[in-house]
Amino acid sequence: MQIGIFSVGDRTADPATGRLPTERERIKGTVEIALRAEQAGLDVFATGEHHIPPYITSSPTTLLSYIAAKTSTLHLSTSTTLITTNDPVKIAEDYAMLQHLADGRLDLMLGRGNSGPVYGWFGKDSRKGVDVAIENYALLRRLWDEDVVTWGGKYRTPLQNFTSTPRPLGGAAPFVWHGSVKTPEIAEQAAYYGDGFFANHIFGPPQRTARMIGLYRERFEHYGHGPADQAIVGLGAHAFIRKNSQDAVRDFQPYFDNAPMFPGGSALADYMAQTPTIAGSPQQVIEKTLSFREYAGDARRILFALEVGGVPLGTTLEQIDLLGEYVVPELRKELAADTAGE
Template identity: 40%
Template sequence: MRFGVMTLIDHVPDARSGRLVSPTERFREVVELAVLAEESGFDAFGVGERHGPPFLSSSPPAVLGAIAARTHRIRLFTTVTVLSTLDPVRVAEDYATVDQLSGGRLELTIGKGNAPEPWALFGRDSSAQYALQEENYELLRRLWSEEKVTWSGSFRPPLTDATTLPRPHQQPPTVWHGSATSERSVELAALWGDPLFAANAIQPVANYAALIDRYRTRWEAYGHDPAAALVGSGGTLYAAADDRTARRQFAPYYETAVAARDVPGNNTPFRTVDEAADLGPAFIGSPARIADKIAEQHRAYGHALQFFSVDTAGLPFARRAEVLRLTAAEVLPQLRHALPDPLDWPDPTETGAAAAPAAEPVR
């Protein structure tokens, strides 16, 4: 199994101290967290996309470009790109640029999104969100795999002999399909033979397992090799030396975040830290407990990639860093040996593809 860290770049006060860092400091934290993730042995770092408060993640390509300049090996994910509201031409250009800057480390995750803000901001009709997602993805695939694309659709002006630049470093980058509840997203992933990323954030594990089972059923129905279906999963993470300490430290952050969440369809039934740890999908506790829970979810999901979020209600950067170090040291090694790894990711430190940090200026 491979492991990653993900962020939506939330910008909220610390639930305990009330301190709110500046936007500049928050962005610096994200880049430093990605550097730490790579140094600690994580395999991927993901930046989500949101266009309303309390998030600062309206421009993932810019953030991932900054991370690409500071890292060598780690895969750079979007978690997720809200493709239903965006122009596929702009997406093709922006993320091909990230792919080139990183030496071919981009992994795009697309989704229709579950926040209301982008529809009005970008002048899109939310009632057409699934049709937009499907059409935009078909065009994006063509723009990345073909040159001189001639195309017409229902939602944007036609193209004639269009070639987007730069071309991706990879031929082409992998696209994952993110889903929290949507069977339409699952269907699209299965249709095209692409990997699926299940949110694993707020619902019971059984709900996500049913979504993943649906993906595998539809994958096989479309004639793909069952062994080739790939699944990723997310999850809130808080690790400490023992379960009691983890729950005591994390409770004010988790419960503040749950109380503040009021987006329809995005509320969790797990209202306390004990409910989240014992009944929900979250990873809260000692390294041993977290490792056991990931293995338990692997039995339900069969996933190849596990992402963790350490962004909760203004948790201080130093504490996020501690959580990642402890997880990398005591959780990841045992699971890497115990769980299969079907992801065939090249190591850019061996191929020479990674961007070199702190390069001398060209003269």
């Protein structure tokens, strides 16, 4: 089990002060968040890829390379690498290069993204998003697995005797997660290749997450990668932690109200009851996270988002400390006990 955090990378004004961080402050702050995650004993730091304001994470490989040079144990990942708008050749080269620089402390999560205009900016058709994702990944796998590739497809020009450089570190490609909220074709793709499936159910109802993971587990076993309960599941979650629940709810409320990704007019208590979001004490966060097993089974990775809605850097660093000191040790203990009892 890996436990870590992921950054959405939005640049949003703090509703308490109205102050909007500069792009430089937000970028440098993201590095500071990753460094604090390692200091707090977390396993993973992941960042998304976005090409639309107000996000600042347009180049995750650049950001993660810088973080890799400043860390020694932290595993680095993306929470989205856009398999639709990035060329598979560039993904193969960029992430193999980063794999070498990070001494292997790297994997990536592929996704289609949820911003329609981005497709057009990169010369792609959003209506073909799923088909492009499937074709591009098939090529990416070959580029990493084969030294010389001749290939022809529907959505990019052919390749003739092409070698992607550098080659993956030690001949082993970076591990791949396929991230999705509600697209069964992506769960099927992850199962077909025996890759990880990351259900980012940060906003979604548990019932939908259960259906997606159930499909992935069933197909993982169907393709001969092992028993369904051994399928490689990851989960996204969202937490805001204070030492007591009243402070957590009070302090998080303005950020919940400010965040565009949350439904306007929703009561925080009702929203938490229906989704994986939790604002509460460390014990409440532990209990809520352990409850994911009821509908998702055992997960290999859980990543928390801690900074949505304009949460300032200082508060985010406090959240990481609370996560590392109180939540993560108990989660590891509980999950290890469950595994030992099997």
